[in-house]
Amino acid sequence: MTTPEPPHTPATGTFGRTFSALSNPTFRKIWAFGGFYYVYRSTELAVLSWFVLTLTDSEFQVALVGVSRIAPMFIFGLTAGGLSDRFSRPRLMAIGQTSNLIAAAAMVILLSTGHAQYWHAYIAIFVTGTTWAIDYASRRALLGDIFTGRALTNATSLDAGLVTGTNMVGPLLGTAVMRLFGFNGAYVAILLLTVGALSFVLSIRNLPRASSATVGRGSPLAQIRDSLYLLKTNRVLLGAVLVTIIFNMMGWPFVQMVPVIARNILGTGELGFGLLLSGLGAGALTGAIFLAWSQPASRGNVYIGGSVILMASAAAFAWAPWYPLAFVCMFFAGTGLAGFATMQPVIPLEAVAPDQRGKAMGAIVLGIGFQAIGMSVMGIVAEIFGPRLAVSLMAIAGIFMLIALRSIFPALRDARPRREKP
Numbered sequence: 001m002t003t004p005e006p007p008h009t010p011a012t013g014t015f016g017r018t019f020s021a022l023s024n025p026t027f028r029k030i031w032a033f034g035g036f037y038y039v040y041r042s043t044e045l046a047v048l049s050w051f052v053l054t055l056t057d058s059e060f061q062v063a064l065v066g067v068s069r070i071a072p073m074f075i076f077g078l079t080a081g082g083l084s085d086r087f088s089r090p091r092l093m094a095i096g097q098t099s100n101l102i103a104a105a106a107m108v109i110l111l112s113t114g115h116a117q118y119w120h121a122y123i124a125i126f127v128t129g130t131t132w133a134i135d136y137a138s139r140r141a142l143l144g145d146i147f148t149g150r151a152l153t154n155a156t157s158l159d160a161g162l163v164t165g166t167n168m169v170g171p172l173l174g175t176a177v178m179r180l181f182g183f184n185g186a187y188v189a190i191l192l193l194t195v196g197a198l199s200f201v202l203s204i205r206n207l208p209r210a211s212s213a214t215v216g217r218g219s220p221l222a223q224i225r226d227s228l229y230l231l232k233t234n235r236v237l238l239g240a241v242l243v244t245i246i247f248n249m250m251g252w253p254f255v256q257m258v259p260v261i262a263r264n265i266l267g268t269g270e271l272g273f274g275l276l277l278s279g280l281g282a283g284a285l286t287g288a289i290f291l292a293w294s295q296p297a298s299r300g301n302v303y304i305g306g307s308v309i310l311m312a313s314a315a316a317f318a319w320a321p322w323y324p325l326a327f328v329c330m331f332f333a334g335t336g337l338a339g340f341a342t343m344q345p346v347i348p349l350e351a352v353a354p355d356q357r358g359k360a361m362g363a364i365v366l367g368i369g370f371q372a373i374g375m376s377v378m379g380i381v382a383e384i385f386g387p388r389l390a391v392s393l394m395a396i397a398g399i400f401m402l403i404a405l406r407s408i409f410p411a412l413r414d415a416r417p418r419r420e421k422p
Helices: 011-018 026-058 060-087 091-111 120-146 149-168 169-200 219-233 235-264 270-294 299-318 323-351 352-367 371-385 387-408
Strands: none
Touching: 011 270, 011 323, 026 060, 026 120, 026 149, 026 169, 026 219, 026 235, 060 091, 060 120, 060 219, 060 323, 060 352, 060 371, 091 120, 091 169, 091 387, 120 149, 120 323, 120 352, 149 169, 149 270, 149 323, 169 270, 219 352, 235 270, 235 299, 235 323, 235 352, 235 371, 235 387, 270 323, 299 323, 299 387, 323 352, 352 371, 371 387
16 A cells, blocks of 8 residues: 655755755655666667677667667557556566666676677667666656646656766766776676666655546557557647657667767777767756756747757767867757757646556657667668768758647647646
8 A cells, every 4th residue: 555645845946946856755766766777778878889889890780789779669668658557657667677687687697708799789778678668658657646737847857867967977987997897897887787776766665646547457459559549639749759759760869870970080989989978968967957947838849949959969960070079069969858858758748637647658658769760770871871971961851850840739839837736
């Protein structure tokens, strides 16, 4: 049996306003869990991307690391949303972390015995991508159970700041440990971070749902049909999912070309590559803190505008002739990422009924899954025409798509916070 979440009094002042969600004890546990989880996710991506690049020297093979990580979002997105509405959200998150722990331990064994091959990276990151699909739907719906209105914006801003800001820590940690102790040492660090994440997620209690409505217990196929019907009938949710698809197909895949551009064009090693990804994280952290403080009302414009900023910055990064300029471009890409990542869960959570939050997040997860297509295309184009042209052409096309989408979906563009309950 669960007890209601104790009320908390919002803090005052600039600092208190910016970090007000942390006055909630359950959110503090979620945030601490995220600190470990997000660091090892960003560390894993950096380590495995460099691992595959070292063994294959192929842009396409490097892109497949990202494809393997994101494909589960496409395959299991709607199912993950249905599971989140049907079962205990903290328990689903704990199951995911246990699976990640097993995958990390397997990679440590393979690397320490000298049996690791480049394709093992695809399997390992596919496992963590699958658990990410379940965790994303569950964790973001859980925030909707705790907060509403501007408090929800603040909580998701802090969570987005953590998930994107850890890109500043994870890549540097992974590449530094990789430089000192090799790939095996880097994966031992990932394993230890996974243990930390699991310990915190096990401390999160299940909460009463924000609605007394009964969640259907139909088959997975029936729950997928329900999610698709929700998309069909809710214009704001549909618009949010379409922005997610465009961002993940045309913009975010540029990250998989960063190690290729860093090594082959900018002439840097693994630490320089890690620093570039850290620049992205620094920009994201800066943008997320600003959004947590300002709590903007025009959410749709922040959502779309952040996506445009990232794509424009990615195109500039691809053609940057000097490393310092490339770093600045990555920083500005991070500020755009903060706007996108903060509003991505907020808009859908407030556009649907409380008992539909899991399905709404599942639809967003499905949209994220389209990144697998974008990364595949990015890898193919990069193999033929080079990484610079691949990144810039896709980013510019994505900007035009977002401009068109903004005019087609005024309900998304004008999305604003739901009125707070008295």
